[in-house]
Amino acid sequence: MSGDTFTFLVGGKAGEGVKKAGGSAANLFASMGRGVFQYDDYPSLIRGGHNFVSVSTATRQITSQYARPDLIVALDARSCETHKGELADGGVAILNSDAVSNGDGVGIPITTEAKKYPNPGLRVGVAGPAALAAAVGLSRDEMEDLISREYKRDLENNIPFAASIYGAVREAIGDRFRLERGDRERPILTGNEAIALGAAAAGLDIYLAYPMSPASTILHFLAKHDRELGVTVMHPESEIAVANMAVGAAVAGARTMVGTSGGGFALMEEALSLAGMAEAPVLCVLASRPGPATGVPTYTEQGDLGFARHYGHGEFPRLVASPGTVGEAFTLAAELLSLVWRFQTPAVLLTERHLSESAMTVDLDVDAAAWAEPVVQDGGDAGGYLRYRDTADGVSPMLFPPSEELIKWTSYEHDETGITTEDGAAIVRMHDKRSRKREALLEHLKGARTVNRFGSGRTIIFTYGSTTMSVLEAVAAGGIDATVVQPVYLEPFPTWELAEYAGTRPIVVEQSAAGQFATLLAEKARVDASAVVKRYDGRPFDPLELAGAIRRAIR
Amino acid sequence: MPEDLVTYAENTWCPGCGNFAIMNAVKRAVGKLGERGVGRERIAITAGIGCHAKIFDYLNLSGLYSLHGRAMSCAQGMKLANPDLRIVSFCGDGDAFGEGLAHMMFAAKRNADITVIVHDNGVYALTTGQRAPTSARGFKGPSTPRGNTEDPFNPLVLMLEAGATFVARGYVGKLAELTELIVAAIEHEGFSFIDVLQPSVTFNDTFEEYNASVELLTETPATLDEALAAARRTDRKPAGIFYRIEKPSNERALYGDGNPVADHPARDERLAKVKAILGTA
Ligand SMILES: Cc1ncc(C[n+]2csc(CCOP(=O)(O)OP(=O)(O)O)c2C)c(N)n1
Ligand code: SF4
Ligand SMILES: [Mg+2]
Numbered sequence: 001m002s003g004d005t006f007t008f009l010v011g012g013k014a015g016e017g018v019k020k021a022g023g024s025a026a027n028l029f030a031s032m033g034r035g036v037f038q039y040d041d042y043p044s045l046i047r048g049g050h051n052f053v054s055v056s057t058a059t060r061q062i063t064s065q066y067a068r069p070d071l072i073v074a075l076d077a078r079s080c081e082t083h084k085g086e087l088a089d090g091g092v093a094i095l096n097s098d099a100v101s102n103g104d105g106v107g108i109p110i111t112t113e114a115k116k117y118p119n120p121g122l123r124v125g126v127a128g129p130a131a132l133a134a135a136v137g138l139s140r141d142e143m144e145d146l147i148s149r150e151y152k153r154d155l156e157n158n159i160p161f162a163a164s165i166y167g168a169v170r171e172a173i174g175d176r177f178r179l180e181r182g183d184r185e186r187p188i189l190t191g192n193e194a195i196a197l198g199a200a201a202a203g204l205d206i207y208l209a210y211p212m213s214p215a216s217t218i219l220h221f222l223a224k225h226d227r228e229l230g231v232t233v234m235h236p237e238s239e240i241a242v243a244n245m246a247v248g249a250a251v252a253g254a255r256t257m258v259g260t261s262g263g264g265f266a267l268m269e270e271a272l273s274l275a276g277m278a279e280a281p282v283l284c285v286l287a288s289r290p291g292p293a294t295g296v297p298t299y300t301e302q303g304d305l306g307f308a309r310h311y312g313h314g315e316f317p318r319l320v321a322s323p324g325t326v327g328e329a330f331t332l333a334a335e336l337l338s339l340v341w342r343f344q345t346p347a348v349l350l351t352e353r354h355l356s357e358s359a360m361t362v363d364l365d366v367d368a369a370a371w372a373e374p375v376v377q378d379g380g381d382a383g384g385y386l387r388y389r390d391t392a393d394g395v396s397p398m399l400f401p402p403s404e405e406l407i408k409w410t411s412y413e414h415d416e417t418g419i420t421t422e423d424g425a426a427i428v429r430m431h432d433k434r435s436r437k438r439e440a441l442l443e444h445l446k447g448a449r450t451v452n453r454f455g456s457g458r459t460i461i462f463t464y465g466s467t468t469m470s471v472l473e474a475v476a477a478g479g480i481d482a483t484v485v486q487p488v489y490l491e492p493f494p495t496w497e498l499a500e501y502a503g504t505r506p507i508v509v510e511q512s513a514a515g516q517f518a519t520l521l522a523e524k525a526r527v528d529a530s531a532v533v534k535r536y537d538g539r540p541f542d543p544l545e546l547a548g549a550i551r552r553a554i555r
Numbered sequence: 556m557p558e559d560l561v562t563y564a565e566n567t568w569c570p571g572c573g574n575f576a577i578m579n580a581v582k583r584a585v586g587k588l589g590e591r592g593v594g595r596e597r598i599a600i601t602a603g604i605g606c607h608a609k610i611f612d613y614l615n616l617s618g619l620y621s622l623h624g625r626a627m628s629c630a631q632g633m634k635l636a637n638p639d640l641r642i643v644s645f646c647g648d649g650d651a652f653g654e655g656l657a658h659m660m661f662a663a664k665r666n667a668d669i670t671v672i673v674h675d676n677g678v679y680a681l682t683t684g685q686r687a688p689t690s691a692r693g694f695k696g697p698s699t700p701r702g703n704t705e706d707p708f709n710p711l712v713l714m715l716e717a718g719a720t721f722v723a724r725g726y727v728g729k730l731a732e733l734t735e736l737i738v739a740a741i742e743h744e745g746f747s748f749i750d751v752l753q754p755s756v757t758f759n760d761t762f763e764e765y766n767a768s769v770e771l772l773t774e775t776p777a778t779l780d781e782a783l784a785a786a787r788r789t790d791r792k793p794a795g796i797f798y799r800i801e802k803p804s805n806e807r808a809l810y811g812d813g814n815p816v817a818d819h820p821a822r823d824e825r826l827a828k829v830k831a832i833l834g835t836a
Contacts, residue, residue: 187833197832197833200825200828200829201825201829203819203820203822203825205636206635208632225832228828228832229825229828229832230818230820230825230828232635232809232810232813232815234635236631237657237660237661240628240657240658241628241657241658241661244621244628244632244658245629245631245635246632247619247629248619248621248628248629248630248631248633248635248636249633249635249636250632250636251619251633252599252633252634252637252816253636253637253816253819254635254636254637254815254816254819256632270622270625271622271625274621274622364833366826366830366833367826369829371822400816401596401597401599401617402594402639402640403596406562406615406616406617407617407618408612408617408618408620409618409619409620410611410619410620411604417562419562419563419564420609420612420620
C-alpha cells in the first residue's frame with residue numbers, strides 16, 4: 001500500500017457493471033468510516049470500450065485517486081493489458097482467466113462462474129466487490145451483507161456467485177489488505193450531486209439543462225429527486241432555449257439554475273448578456289471537458305478559464321467562482337445562487353469533469369448554506385415602481401408579477417422604469433448604476449472568503465478548481481512543506497487577497513495546455529510562476545507523480 | 556378601451572403601420588379579459604426584437620423585452636415559474652420563423668401554456684427591409700436585390716404540424732375579429748398561436764392584397780386535416796380560428812396544480828429535504 005492509502009481498481013467493458021462495482025467498493029470503505037475518493041474513467045460510448053473505476057481510501061480525508069492500485073480486478077483482457085503494469089509494490093491483480101490466458105496474477109474463471117446463473121454478462125461486475133471483500137478481510141457474512149446492500153435485486157443468484165469469487169480470492173491471497181476502521185461514516189457525493197444539493201439548499205426552484213457531459217448528472221440527479229426536493233426540472237430543445245427560459249423564470253421570481261459544458265455555454269452567452277442588462281439573477285454551471293469544440297466529452301481539462309471569466313458581450317458585472325473540493329461545491333453553489341439574487345446579475349460556477357464526476361466522502365454543514373433572497377420592493381417609489389431605480393449601491397429592489405405596479409425588464413438600454421432609451425445621459429446613468437453594482441459586489445467579496453489557503457509551508461503552490469484536490473493529495477502524499485493557495489473567486493479576481501504574493505515566484509499547477517491560470521495570476525496579481533506544472537491529456541493528476549513534479553520544480 | 560394601457564414611451568411606428576391595429580386589439584382584449592376576471596396585473600408579456608417588439612414599451616403591461624428570436628423561450632420560462640400568469644409573447648415573423656423557429660416548434664410540441672402573436676409583415680422591417688422567412692419568392696430587399704430565391708414558410712401549417720392546440724390567423728384590417736382571437740387565445744389553456752397579417756407600409760405594403768384576399772372562416776374546421784387544408788389555401792386567405800383542441804399543457808403535465816414561485820419553500824423545510832437525501836446518498 002502506498003503510504004497510508006489503499007487503492008482498488010476494477011476494469012472491464014462498458015455494460016459489465018464496472019461503475020456499480022466501483023461504487024460498491026467506495027460505499028464499503030465509507031461504511032468503515034474511512035475517507036474515500038472515487039474516479040470513474042470511461043470513454044464516450046455505451047457498450048464495449050474500456051471502463052475502469054479507481055477507488056482510493058485512507059483513514060483521513062483523501063482528495064484524489066492514486067494511479068498505482070494495490071488490488072486490481074480485471075474483468076476483460078483489455079483491463080488486464082492496460083493496468084497490470086500499474087500495480088503498486090506488493091499489489092495483486094485478480095484476472096478473469098476466461099478472458100486473459102497468461103497474465104501475471106491470480107486467475108479466476110469469472111465468466112465461467114457467472115455462466116452458472118442467468119444473465120452472466122450483467123453479473124460479472126459483482127466479482128469486483130466480492131474479491132475486494134475477501135482481500136480486505138470481511139467475513140463471509142459481512143461480504144453477503146455488502147452484496148445485499150449494493151445489488152438488492154436478484155440476490156438468490158448474486159450471493160452464491162459472489163461467494164464463489166470471495167472463496168477463490170480468500171484461498172489465493174488470504175486477507176492480505178486488512179484495513180483499519182476510520183472515525184465515522186460520511187456520505188459520498190459526486191461534485192455534480194454536491195452542486196445540485198447546494199443549489200437546492202439555497203432555495204432552488206427550477207433547474208433547466210440540455211444534456212452535455214460532464215454536466216448531465218446534475219440534470220439526472222435533480223430530475224430523479226425533483227418531487228422529493230420540490231424543484232422543477234426541465235430539459236428543453238437547446239442550450240439557447242435553456243438560458244432564455246431561465247431568464248424568463250428568474251424575472252417571474254423563480255430561483256433558477258442552468259448547467260452545461262463548453263459548447264452549450266457558448267450557446268448560452270447571448271442570454272447571459274441579457275441577464276446582465278436586464279439584471280436578472282441566473283446561475284450557470286459550466287462543467288469543462290477538454291476542448292475546443294466537442295473535444296473529449298468524458299475527460300477533464302481547465303481550458304475554459306478565460307472563456308468563463310469573459311462570458312457574454314458588453315459590459316456588466318460578471319461573477320465566476322470555482323470550487324476546489326466536492327464539499328466546497330456544495331457551499332459555493334448555495335453561495336453563488338444567493339449572490340445572483342443579492343446582486344441581480346448572472347454568475348458562473350466553473351468546474352471541471354474531474355470534480356463533477358468524481359465522488360468523495362464529505363463533511364457538509366448543511367445549516368450553514370447560504371439562502372437566496374431578493375432585495376424586494378419596500379413599497380417606496382413615489383410615483384410607481386421602478387425596475388431600474390437608480391440606487392446608491394446600484395441594486396434596484398425587485399418585484400414580481402402579478403402586481404398592480406408596472407414591472408418592465410428589458411434587454412435594451414433603458415430608463416429607470418425599463419423603457420428603451422437612446423439618450424446619451426440615460427445610457428451613462430445606467431452604465432454607472434451597473435458599475436456601482438459591480439463595486440458593491442466587490443465590497444461584499446472583500447468581506448467574504450474568496451481565497452483558500454492550506455498549510456503554511458515554505459513552498460507556495462497556486463492552483464484552483466478541481467486541481468486543488470490533486471495538489472492537496474500530492475502535498476500530503478509527498479510530505480511537501482507547502483502553502484497551497486486556491487482562489488475560489490476568479491471574476492472579480494480577488495487581488496486584494498493576493499497582494500502578499502506579488503513578486504513571489506510560486507509553483508502553479510493547472511490542467512491547461514496554455515497555462516491560462518498562470519497568465520491570469522501574472523496579469524492580475526503580479527504573481528509570476530517559477531514553474532507551471534501542467535497536465536492536459538484529459539486525465540487528472542496522480543498525487544505521487546504530481547508530488548515528484550512539484551519537488552523537481554522546487555529544486 | 557382602457558387608455559391607462561399605454562406608457563409614456565414615444566411611439567415611433569410609421570403612420571399607417573399595421574402594428575397600431577395589433578396594439579389596439581391587445582388593449583381591447585385586455586379590457587375584455589378584465590371584465591371576465593383576468594386582471595391586467597395577471598397578464599405578463601414578452602417581445603422579441605423588431606418593429607413589432609416596440610409594443611413592449613408602449614403597453615402598460617409587465618414583462619420582459621427579450622432578444623431577437625427568444626421571446627417565446629422567455630415566455631415559457633415565466634409560465635413555468637408562475638403558471639398563474641397569462642403570458643403573451645409578441646414576435647416578428649423573423650423572430651418566430653427565423654432566429655426562433657426551433658423554439659416555436661417546441662413550444663407548440665410541448666403545448667406550453669403561452670400565447671404567441673406573430674406580427675407577420677413578410678419582412679425584416681426594423682433592419683431596413685430584408686427578406687423574412689414568410690417573404691414571397693422574388694421579394695426584393697437589400698439582402699436579395701435580385702429577388703428572394705426561397706419559397707416562404709406557411710406559419711399556420713408549421714404550427715399545426717408541430718402540435719399547437721390553438722391556431723388562428725388574424726388581419727389588422729379586421730380589428731373586432733382580431734380582438735376576439737386574442738381573447739380566445741389567452742383564454743385557451745395550452746399553446747396558442749395567432750399569425751397576424753400585418754402590412755408594413757414602408758417595406759411591404761400588402762393592404763390592398765389582403766383587403767381583397769382575406770376572408771373570415773365561417774366555422775372552425777372540425778379536424779386537423781381540414782385545418783391544414785384551410786391553412787394551405789392560396790386562392791383566398793382565410794382568417795379566424797383554424798384549430799382548437801384540449802390537451803394538458805406542459806406545465807400541468809410537469810407539476811399538476813403546483814406553482815414553483817408560489818410554492819417556494821421555507822428555508823427549514825428545504826434544508827430538511829436536503830438532509831434527508833444526504834442521509835441516503
Ligand atoms: C441575434 C440578433 N441578430 C440580429 C439582430 C438584428 N435584428 C433586429 S430585428 C431583426 C429582424 C426583425 O424582423 P422581424 O422579427 O420580422 O420584426 P419586424 O421588424 O419585421 O417587426 C434583426 C435581424 C438582433 N437584434 N439580434
Ligand atoms: S417599417 Fe414597417 S413595420 Fe416598421 S413601423 Fe414602419 S410600417 Fe411598421
Ligand atoms: Mg417582420
